[in-house]
Amino acid sequence: MKKAHWEKNLVELIRRASTDLPADVEAALRRALNREKKSSLAAWALESMLQNAARARRDGIPICQDTGELIFFFRVPVEFDTNGLAARARAAVSRATRLGYLRQNTLDAVSGASFETNVGYGAPTFCFEQGGRKTVDVRLVLKGGGCENVGGQYSLPDAGLDAGRDLEGVRRCVLDAVWRAQGAGCAPGVIGVCIGGSRASGHVHAKEQFLRRVGERNRVRALARLETKLLADVNRLGVGAMGLGGKTTALAVKIGALSRLPACFFVTVSAMCWAFRRRGVVLGPEGGVHRWLY
Amino acid sequence: MKTLRYPFTAAAVKELAVGEMVSLSGRVFTARDRLHKHLYEGGRCPVNLKNGAIYHCGPIVLRRDRTWVVRAAGPTTSLRQEAYMPRLIAQHGIRVIVGKGGMGEGTRQACAKCGCVYVQAVGGAAALLAEAVRSVSAVHFLREFGMAEALWVLEVENLRGVVAMDAQGRSLYRRVRERSRRALRDVLRNGVKA
Incomplete structure (x- = not known):
């Protein structure tokens, strides 16, 4: 060697x-900007993100x-x-x-x-x-660290969320995590989810979802459907870029699944900021x- | 766009309203977790924060030819300082807080009571925000706290953000949170089949 x-x-x-934002993320931010009203705070935030990405790339700055x-x-x-x-x-x-x-x-x-x-x-x-x-x-x-802090793990069933051991229960966990985070995780980024696994493997697998491109479709049909549904749901919350209000709270939702024990049903949510x-x-x-x- | 220059007066700060864009120039002090805890516990403060702006930021700074060069300087999550912030605003006469993600009830009330505003900068926009930094005039606690947590005294020109909590006690985050809570209720009703 x-x-x-x-x-x-x-x-x-x-x-x-560190310095060169991937093209799929940048294109998704641009689409988000086009959806916002010109003079809105969300548009200002998204425009700043895109300008920042261009500046970082040009000058080799993080x-x-x-x-x-x-x-x-x-x-x-x-x-x-x-x-x-x-x-x-x-x-x-x-x-x-x-x-x-x-x-x-x-x-x-x-x-x-x-x-x-x-x-x-x-x-x-x-x-x-x-x-x-x-x-x-x-x-x-x-x-x-900002987006790492807003991630979390749920154990189903969860009475407080009225979430059972099924995909609807998973959906409720993800929505709860995104709502709680508001703008703190530097929205709009990508939400990585692991259904099942253990307390440890769940977090790793949720983060592995970030290796997939924004537009990449999930090969598991049930998960692909849930990803599409959840992305639409999350973006109806109106949290928006940096939590200033707006139409795009996430650029994508990516879901993986690991086998679980009969006694355990974890849903692990990991957030990635827009500076993906x-x-x-x-x-x-x-x-x-x-x-x-x- | 409202422009403010250090030292920031109570009168100027009180004129700012939630949702307004603001541009800051002059001196700002970076402050993060370690410094907030240190000051809250009565530790020594090597600078005078009265009528000043603190920036929740842990920059990347390089030493070149005996000067400090700020390469990246975006805001960090402010909410971690919520336990300390109200007392520090009152004790030190801080007029402006720049950060990201907003702060809680205690800070909202302290801003209203003492005449202070919270300005949201764009999180992650570190390259863009570093351009506003003209020079570093001093650094404190570098050895004790490390690069990210040290107190950097920055001279800035046109550091931009949006007023997200004003001196009248209004908070943009509170509005967004309440609106999104109602939206969440609707979204939850429309579930997927088990």
Whole structure:
């Protein structure tokens, strides 16, 4: 493994993620802007978001100063050196922090001290999966703290929400989470949902939904229908961009499902802000770029 | 668009109404979780916040040729400071709070009582908002609190936002929340089949 190669391309991945808003997200924000009245506060907020995205891309500046939790999703060949890859990724994160693509954003939870290079205990976050190919697929999501704070997990049935163990119950949980968040999660972003799973896997799978593009249709027909219905419902709430009121509260709802225990029925909701930083790259066995994703 | 320059007077602040766009120039102080807790607990305040604006913001700042360069400086969620904010407004004479997502009842009442406004900047718009920062005149608590939580003294020109809570006790968020509560009731009625 050529260290320098890997590191250089992983730094470039971080730079792109932090400074270059994906095209599908930008197009969705533009559609949202076109739906709002010209002089409304929602239009002002959406216009500022688009201007900001253009400025960040042009000058190589982070889209948002909260460069968030760095979540790396790796798909590697069988018997690949994952420890070595994790070490390369940590080195890339350190360098990207020194270059100003990332804020010093990682704190010691006990002492409160700030880690200078964003490499701490369990930070950055790595998810590994083995695949059949010879290439390494790296997808990176930067998830800010504002939207992370408004996520949550429900356990059905929930008497307070009148939510039972069915898709209608799931719908009620998602609507509750979005209503409670109001503008705090920097709406309009994408709502990731996991039906089922455990307390831990539910959160991971809800976040995995963010790897799907805004317009991508769910392959499971029942979930595709629920996604469409929920997006329409959420946007009828009128919370709008930054909670200032408006027609678009979310750009998409993405739902996954995991098997569950008979006793458990969790619905996990994870919110992604409009500054939806997601990039990916396919790297060859020596760390060279095959192609960029998204 | 109303324009305000530091120091901000009670009279100027009281003229602002919810929904109005405002442009701030002059000095602003960044303040986040650690600083709010520190001041609330009676800790030392190295700057004079009277008639000043605090910005709920943890910027990305780089050191270049012995000067600080602010690269990204958007607002952070303000609601986390709700427990501290009313007392700090009253004790320090803060006139303007810039942040995102709005604040609660205590702050709404403190704004009305003391003559203070809450301005919503666009969350996440860090590159755009950093352009309003002309220079950094000082930084405090950098070693203790870290880059994001330090108190940065920023000189800004045309820092923009919308007045979302005014000195008359009106709150844009309260209106949106109530309207969306009614909408939620309607949406819940139209369910999916089990």
